[in-house]
Amino acid sequence: MIYYDYKQFCTDIQRLSQPCESFQADTVIAIARGGMTLGHALAMRLDIRNLQSIRVESYDADVQRNEVSILGQCDLSSSKRVLVVDDIVDSGQTLFALLPLLRSSHPHCEFRVATLFTKQTALVQPDFFLHEATEWIDFFWERDFLKSDSI
Amino acid sequence: MIYYDYKQFCTDIQRLSQPCESFQADTVIAIARGGMTLGHALAMRLDIRNLQSIRVESYDADVQRNEVSILGQCDLSSSKRVLVVDDIVDSGQTLFALLPLLRSSHPHCEFRVATLFTKQTALVQPDFFLHEATEWIDFFWERDFLKSDSI
Numbered sequence: 001m002i003y004y005d006y007k008q009f010c011t012d013i014q015r016l017s018q019p020c021e022s023f024q025a026d027t028v029i030a031i032a033r034g035g036m037t038l039g040h041a042l043a044m045r046l047d048i049r050n051l052q053s054i055r056v057e058s059y060d061a062d063v064q065r066n067e068v069s070i071l072g073q074c075d076l077s078s079s080k081r082v083l084v085v086d087d088i089v090d091s092g093q094t095l096f097a098l099l100p101l102l103r104s105s106h107p108h109c110e111f112r113v114a115t116l117f118t119k120q121t122a123l124v125q126p127d128f129f130l131h132e133a134t135e136w137i138d139f140f141w142e143r144d145f146l147k148s149d150s151i
Numbered sequence: 152m153i154y155y156d157y158k159q160f161c162t163d164i165q166r167l168s169q170p171c172e173s174f175q176a177d178t179v180i181a182i183a184r185g186g187m188t189l190g191h192a193l194a195m196r197l198d199i200r201n202l203q204s205i206r207v208e209s210y211d212a213d214v215q216r217n218e219v220s221i222l223g224q225c226d227l228s229s230s231k232r233v234l235v236v237d238d239i240v241d242s243g244q245t246l247f248a249l250l251p252l253l254r255s256s257h258p259h260c261e262f263r264v265a266t267l268f269t270k271q272t273a274l275v276q277p278d279f280f281l282h283e284a285t286e287w288i289d290f291f292w293e294r295d296f297l298k299s300d301s302i
Contacts, residue, residue: 006157010295010296013295013296014296030187030204032191032194032202032203032204033191033194033195033200033202036181036187036188036190036191036194036202036204037187037188037191037192039187040183040184040187040188040191040292041188041292041296042296043183043184043187044184044292044293044296044297045296045297049184049208050206050222051183051184051187051204051206052183052204052206052223053181053183053187053202053203053204055201055202055203057200071201071226072203072225072226073226074223075222075223075224141191141192141195142195144161144164145161145164145165145192145193145195145196146195146196
Protein backbone atom coordinates (compact mmCIF):
# COMPACT_ATOMS: atom_id res chain seq x y z
CA MET A 1 0.00 0.00 0.00
CA ILE A 2 1.25 3.49 -0.86
CA TYR A 3 0.21 6.50 1.20
CA TYR A 4 -0.47 9.43 -1.10
CA ASP A 5 -0.07 12.56 1.00
CA TYR A 6 -1.07 16.18 0.61
CA LYS A 7 2.46 17.34 -0.17
CA GLN A 8 2.73 14.92 -3.09
CA PHE A 9 -0.71 16.06 -4.25
CA CYS A 10 0.40 19.71 -4.41
CA THR A 11 3.42 18.78 -6.51
CA ASP A 12 1.27 16.59 -8.75
CA ILE A 13 -1.30 19.32 -9.38
CA GLN A 14 1.45 21.40 -10.98
CA ARG A 15 2.59 18.44 -13.10
CA LEU A 16 -0.86 17.17 -14.11
CA SER A 17 -2.11 20.63 -15.03
CA GLN A 18 0.60 21.06 -17.69
CA PRO A 19 -0.69 18.52 -20.24
CA CYS A 20 -4.28 19.46 -19.34
CA GLU A 21 -3.61 23.11 -20.26
CA SER A 22 -3.28 22.28 -23.95
CA PHE A 23 -6.89 21.03 -23.99
CA GLN A 24 -8.11 24.49 -22.91
CA ALA A 25 -11.08 23.12 -20.97
CA ASP A 26 -13.88 25.48 -20.01
CA THR A 27 -15.49 23.02 -17.58
CA VAL A 28 -14.31 20.51 -14.98
CA ILE A 29 -16.47 17.55 -13.94
CA ALA A 30 -15.22 15.90 -10.77
CA ILE A 31 -16.29 12.30 -10.26
CA ALA A 32 -17.58 12.00 -6.65
CA ARG A 33 -16.36 11.17 -4.19
CA GLY A 34 -12.73 10.37 -5.14
CA GLY A 35 -12.30 13.11 -7.73
CA MET A 36 -13.74 16.00 -5.72
CA THR A 37 -10.56 17.45 -4.17
CA LEU A 38 -8.58 16.87 -7.37
CA GLY A 39 -11.34 18.52 -9.41
CA HIS A 40 -11.28 21.52 -7.07
CA ALA A 41 -7.49 21.74 -7.30
CA LEU A 42 -7.35 21.48 -11.11
CA ALA A 43 -10.18 23.99 -11.53
CA MET A 44 -8.22 26.44 -9.36
CA ARG A 45 -4.91 25.73 -11.10
CA LEU A 46 -6.40 25.99 -14.60
CA ASP A 47 -8.58 28.97 -13.64
CA ILE A 48 -11.82 27.25 -14.66
CA ARG A 49 -14.89 28.62 -12.89
CA ASN A 50 -17.34 26.03 -14.24
CA LEU A 51 -16.72 23.19 -11.76
CA GLN A 52 -19.37 20.49 -11.45
CA SER A 53 -19.54 16.95 -10.13
CA ILE A 54 -21.22 13.68 -10.99
CA ARG A 55 -21.81 10.64 -8.80
CA VAL A 56 -20.76 7.22 -9.92
CA GLU A 57 -21.34 4.20 -7.72
CA SER A 58 -20.15 0.71 -8.44
CA TYR A 59 -21.54 -2.40 -6.84
CA ASP A 60 -20.93 -6.10 -7.14
CA ALA A 61 -23.41 -7.43 -9.67
CA ASP A 62 -21.86 -10.87 -9.86
CA VAL A 63 -18.50 -12.49 -9.31
CA GLN A 64 -17.31 -11.60 -12.82
CA ARG A 65 -17.60 -7.84 -12.84
CA ASN A 66 -19.00 -4.77 -11.12
CA GLU A 67 -21.98 -2.79 -12.33
CA VAL A 68 -21.81 0.98 -12.38
CA SER A 69 -24.61 3.46 -11.68
CA ILE A 70 -24.35 7.08 -12.78
CA LEU A 71 -26.39 9.34 -10.54
CA GLY A 72 -27.34 12.93 -11.30
CA GLN A 73 -26.37 14.89 -14.36
CA CYS A 74 -24.31 17.88 -15.40
CA ASP A 75 -25.39 21.13 -17.01
CA LEU A 76 -23.08 21.44 -20.00
CA SER A 77 -25.31 23.79 -22.02
CA SER A 78 -22.64 26.50 -22.05
CA SER A 79 -19.64 24.14 -22.17
CA LYS A 80 -17.51 23.08 -25.12
CA ARG A 81 -14.40 21.45 -23.69
CA VAL A 82 -14.88 19.36 -20.58
CA LEU A 83 -12.19 17.85 -18.38
CA VAL A 84 -13.49 14.81 -16.45
CA VAL A 85 -11.44 14.30 -13.28
CA ASP A 86 -11.02 11.28 -11.01
CA ASP A 87 -8.37 10.16 -8.55
CA ILE A 88 -7.63 6.79 -10.15
CA VAL A 89 -8.66 4.62 -13.06
CA ASP A 90 -8.80 1.18 -11.48
CA SER A 91 -10.90 -1.32 -13.46
CA GLY A 92 -11.92 1.49 -15.83
CA GLN A 93 -15.60 0.55 -15.53
CA THR A 94 -16.54 4.01 -14.26
CA LEU A 95 -15.18 5.72 -17.36
CA PHE A 96 -16.37 2.91 -19.64
CA ALA A 97 -19.94 3.62 -18.48
CA LEU A 98 -19.68 7.40 -18.05
CA LEU A 99 -17.91 8.61 -21.20
CA PRO A 100 -20.34 7.24 -23.82
CA LEU A 101 -23.22 8.64 -21.77
CA LEU A 102 -21.62 12.09 -21.55
CA ARG A 103 -20.73 12.08 -25.26
CA SER A 104 -24.20 11.04 -26.41
CA SER A 105 -25.98 13.46 -24.05
CA HIS A 106 -23.72 16.39 -24.94
CA PRO A 107 -22.64 15.95 -28.59
CA HIS A 108 -21.52 19.60 -28.80
CA CYS A 109 -18.81 18.95 -26.16
CA GLU A 110 -15.35 17.44 -26.36
CA PHE A 111 -14.28 15.39 -23.34
CA ARG A 112 -10.88 14.50 -21.93
CA VAL A 113 -10.06 12.58 -18.76
CA ALA A 114 -7.42 13.47 -16.17
CA THR A 115 -6.45 11.28 -13.21
CA LEU A 116 -3.52 10.97 -10.82
CA PHE A 117 -3.23 7.19 -11.20
CA THR A 118 -4.18 4.54 -13.70
CA LYS A 119 -3.80 0.77 -14.00
CA GLN A 120 -2.43 -0.87 -17.14
CA THR A 121 -5.28 -3.39 -17.02
CA ALA A 122 -8.06 -0.76 -17.07
CA LEU A 123 -10.78 -0.96 -19.73
CA VAL A 124 -10.31 2.74 -20.54
CA GLN A 125 -7.20 4.87 -20.11
CA PRO A 126 -7.25 8.55 -19.13
CA ASP A 127 -5.93 11.14 -21.59
CA PHE A 128 -3.78 12.73 -18.89
CA PHE A 129 -2.32 10.93 -15.88
CA LEU A 130 0.85 10.87 -13.80
CA HIS A 131 1.37 7.49 -12.15
CA GLU A 132 0.79 3.84 -12.79
CA ALA A 133 -0.82 2.13 -9.80
CA THR A 134 0.75 -1.22 -9.03
CA GLU A 135 -0.59 -1.50 -5.49
CA TRP A 136 -3.37 -0.04 -3.36
CA ILE A 137 -3.24 3.77 -3.04
CA ASP A 138 -4.27 5.24 0.29
CA PHE A 139 -5.22 8.83 -0.63
CA PHE A 140 -4.90 11.53 2.03
CA TRP A 141 -8.61 12.34 1.80
CA GLU A 142 -9.35 8.75 2.81
CA ARG A 143 -7.13 9.04 5.88
CA ASP A 144 -6.51 12.59 7.16
CA PHE A 145 -10.16 13.44 7.74
CA LEU A 146 -10.99 10.23 9.53
CA LYS A 147 -8.45 10.24 12.36
CA SER A 148 -7.53 12.98 14.78
CA ASP A 149 -3.91 11.82 15.04
CA SER A 150 -3.20 11.60 11.32
CA ILE A 151 -0.95 14.64 10.91
CA MET B 152 -5.13 38.43 5.83
CA ILE B 153 -5.07 34.98 7.48
CA TYR B 154 -3.55 32.01 5.72
CA TYR B 155 -5.71 28.94 6.30
CA ASP B 156 -3.48 25.92 5.77
CA TYR B 157 -4.07 22.22 5.21
CA LYS B 158 -3.02 21.26 8.72
CA GLN B 159 -5.59 23.60 10.26
CA PHE B 160 -8.17 22.18 7.84
CA CYS B 161 -7.55 18.60 9.04
CA THR B 162 -8.02 19.65 12.65
CA ASP B 163 -11.14 21.62 11.73
CA ILE B 164 -12.74 18.69 9.89
CA GLN B 165 -12.72 16.75 13.14
CA ARG B 166 -14.22 19.69 15.05
CA LEU B 167 -16.82 20.68 12.45
CA SER B 168 -18.00 17.11 11.94
CA GLN B 169 -19.02 16.76 15.60
CA PRO B 170 -22.05 19.12 15.58
CA CYS B 171 -22.89 17.97 12.03
CA GLU B 172 -23.15 14.35 13.20
CA SER B 173 -26.29 15.06 15.22
CA PHE B 174 -28.11 16.08 12.02
CA GLN B 175 -27.52 12.59 10.55
CA ALA B 176 -27.32 13.84 6.98
CA ASP B 177 -27.64 11.33 4.14
CA THR B 178 -26.44 13.78 1.48
CA VAL B 179 -23.76 16.46 1.19
CA ILE B 180 -24.05 19.30 -1.32
CA ALA B 181 -20.78 21.16 -1.80
CA ILE B 182 -21.08 24.70 -3.12
CA ALA B 183 -18.55 25.04 -5.97
CA ARG B 184 -15.88 26.07 -6.10
CA GLY B 185 -15.01 27.05 -2.52
CA GLY B 186 -16.91 24.25 -0.79
CA MET B 187 -15.64 21.35 -2.90
CA THR B 188 -12.69 20.16 -0.80
CA LEU B 189 -14.59 20.74 2.44
CA GLY B 190 -17.58 18.84 1.06
CA HIS B 191 -15.32 15.94 0.12
CA ALA B 192 -13.71 15.95 3.56
CA LEU B 193 -17.00 16.08 5.48
CA ALA B 194 -18.55 13.37 3.30
CA MET B 195 -15.56 11.14 4.09
CA ARG B 196 -15.57 12.01 7.79
CA LEU B 197 -19.33 11.51 8.16
CA ASP B 198 -19.33 8.44 5.90
CA ILE B 199 -21.87 9.90 3.47
CA ARG B 200 -21.67 8.41 -0.03
CA ASN B 201 -24.19 10.79 -1.62
CA LEU B 202 -21.91 13.75 -2.37
CA GLN B 203 -23.04 16.29 -4.94
CA SER B 204 -22.20 19.86 -5.85
CA ILE B 205 -23.95 22.98 -7.05
CA ARG B 206 -22.52 26.06 -8.71
CA VAL B 207 -23.22 29.49 -7.40
CA GLU B 208 -21.77 32.56 -9.06
CA SER B 209 -22.04 36.07 -7.80
CA TYR B 210 -21.47 39.16 -9.89
CA ASP B 211 -21.68 42.88 -9.33
CA ALA B 212 -25.15 43.94 -10.38
CA ASP B 213 -24.79 47.47 -9.10
CA VAL B 214 -22.84 49.31 -6.45
CA GLN B 215 -25.30 48.40 -3.71
CA ARG B 216 -25.25 44.62 -3.81
CA ASN B 217 -24.21 41.52 -5.73
CA GLU B 218 -26.55 39.33 -7.70
CA VAL B 219 -26.28 35.56 -7.37
CA SER B 220 -26.83 32.94 -10.08
CA ILE B 221 -27.44 29.30 -9.20
CA LEU B 222 -26.29 26.99 -11.98
CA GLY B 223 -27.18 23.31 -12.31
CA GLN B 224 -29.28 21.33 -9.92
CA CYS B 225 -29.04 18.43 -7.49
CA ASP B 226 -30.76 15.06 -7.56
CA LEU B 227 -32.27 14.79 -4.09
CA SER B 228 -34.95 12.22 -4.99
CA SER B 229 -33.55 9.69 -2.54
CA SER B 230 -32.36 12.23 0.07
CA LYS B 231 -34.01 13.32 3.30
CA ARG B 232 -31.39 15.20 5.30
CA VAL B 233 -29.02 17.37 3.30
CA LEU B 234 -25.90 19.12 4.57
CA VAL B 235 -25.01 22.14 2.40
CA VAL B 236 -21.31 22.90 2.66
CA ASP B 237 -19.31 26.02 1.83
CA ASP B 238 -15.95 27.40 2.92
CA ILE B 239 -17.21 30.76 4.21
CA VAL B 240 -20.40 32.73 4.62
CA ASP B 241 -19.30 36.22 3.61
CA SER B 242 -22.18 38.50 2.62
CA GLY B 243 -24.57 35.56 2.96
CA GLN B 244 -26.11 36.28 -0.44
CA THR B 245 -25.23 32.82 -1.76
CA LEU B 246 -27.20 31.06 0.99
CA PHE B 247 -29.92 33.72 0.93
CA ALA B 248 -30.56 32.82 -2.72
CA LEU B 249 -29.83 29.09 -2.56
CA LEU B 250 -31.67 27.87 0.54
CA PRO B 251 -35.22 28.99 -0.40
CA LEU B 252 -34.69 27.47 -3.85
CA LEU B 253 -33.53 24.14 -2.42
CA ARG B 254 -36.36 24.08 0.13
CA SER B 255 -39.08 24.85 -2.41
CA SER B 256 -37.69 22.41 -5.00
CA HIS B 257 -37.23 19.59 -2.48
CA PRO B 258 -39.94 19.97 0.18
CA HIS B 259 -39.37 16.40 1.40
CA CYS B 260 -35.81 17.30 2.51
CA GLU B 261 -34.43 19.03 5.58
CA PHE B 262 -31.40 21.25 5.00
CA ARG B 263 -28.61 22.41 7.28
CA VAL B 264 -25.56 24.50 6.42
CA ALA B 265 -21.97 23.88 7.55
CA THR B 266 -19.07 26.23 6.89
CA LEU B 267 -15.60 26.82 8.30
CA PHE B 268 -16.03 30.60 8.61
CA THR B 269 -18.84 33.09 8.85
CA LYS B 270 -19.16 36.85 9.18
CA GLN B 271 -21.36 38.47 11.81
CA THR B 272 -22.77 40.80 9.16
CA ALA B 273 -23.98 37.99 6.86
CA LEU B 274 -27.63 37.93 5.73
CA VAL B 275 -27.88 34.24 6.68
CA GLN B 276 -25.88 32.32 9.28
CA PRO B 277 -24.81 28.68 8.90
CA ASP B 278 -26.18 26.08 11.34
CA PHE B 279 -22.69 24.73 12.00
CA PHE B 280 -19.46 26.75 11.79
CA LEU B 281 -16.13 27.09 13.57
CA HIS B 282 -14.65 30.56 13.10
CA GLU B 283 -15.74 34.13 12.76
CA ALA B 284 -13.97 35.85 9.87
CA THR B 285 -12.78 39.32 10.75
CA GLU B 286 -10.31 39.65 7.89
CA TRP B 287 -9.66 38.12 4.48
CA ILE B 288 -9.09 34.33 4.57
CA ASP B 289 -6.56 32.92 2.14
CA PHE B 290 -7.60 29.25 1.87
CA PHE B 291 -4.95 26.67 0.99
CA TRP B 292 -6.86 25.64 -2.13
CA GLU B 293 -6.55 29.21 -3.38
CA ARG B 294 -2.79 29.17 -2.89
CA ASP B 295 -1.15 25.73 -2.83
CA PHE B 296 -2.32 24.67 -6.26
CA LEU B 297 -1.35 27.91 -7.98
CA LYS B 298 2.33 28.20 -7.09
CA SER B 299 5.06 25.61 -7.37
CA ASP B 300 6.96 27.02 -4.36
CA SER B 301 4.05 27.10 -1.95
CA ILE B 302 4.96 24.14 0.22
